[in-house]
Amino acid sequence: MKVLLAVDSTQQADEAARTVRDCFPSSDVEILHVLDIEAVPHSHLSAYLIDRYHQRIRMRLQVEASRFLPKLLELFLRLTGRVRVLVREGPTADIILGTASSLRPDLVVLGSRGLTEIQARLLGGVSYRVAQEAVCPVLLIKHVLPCSPKMLLAVDRSKGTEQAVRFLETTTAFMSSRVILLAVGQPRLDVQEYVSAVASRLSVRNFNVETRILQGDPAATILQCARVERVDVIITGSRGLHGWLKQWLSGSVSRKIILHAEASVLIVHAQDAKEE
16 A cells, blocks of 8 residues: 655644554555745745745755654654655645645545644645545544544445445455444435445444434534544545535535544545546
8 A cells, every 4th residue: 555644843744644654554655745935924025035035944944844754754664665755845735736646645644734834824725625636535634543443434325435435445454443334314215225235345344333324414414423423533435426425525514524523534536536
């Protein structure tokens, strides 16, 4: 498995790194740090002064990186997979997305509260955009995940849901974890049968599966269930073709879950979304 881990000097990035180390110990890990010079706010300056200002900021960010990147790298020294550090300059979200597009990792992992301390006012934007546009699954870390996390999987018979189920079936991480399957909608017979079928597939992979069919506002219902069940991570597919998931990454539902969930969030894109 190849993991792209986007990091900075924040606690959230450290927690993301520890999650990758503990949950994906045999993976090849690309540690990406972005020098986002333009994100540093400044008053109106002439072109000459802007260039000098950017040079100072670049040096400051490079010094900061030289302090924390070796410490993060030490976390992975005993892993069986290959580990490499990449330092690139540019807009944070653009660089993460571009790197993911070129490297084609199986999973992108990043802290959910932003990737640079300097751009605190944009903390939610980077995570949201990467989750929206990445060509592979994205794991947004809010707390260090245990090796066998308690998970909530939101399902709706979409291609995105199918990809999320396949991700759990094929990855060696999270095995023997407890999974709560949640469908938001009317408890009709066809919904019950679908949820039971998904539960059977995951049970074969040694997941401890429970099912829930609840009614209500999608985002609020998912967030409430995650809080009540005290799950470690919320998992959902994207680009759903049925129900609310077709609006997952284009409206307020995704932003509410990403920004307000106490748990980490794993988003798995539908195959046709990758092809697009």
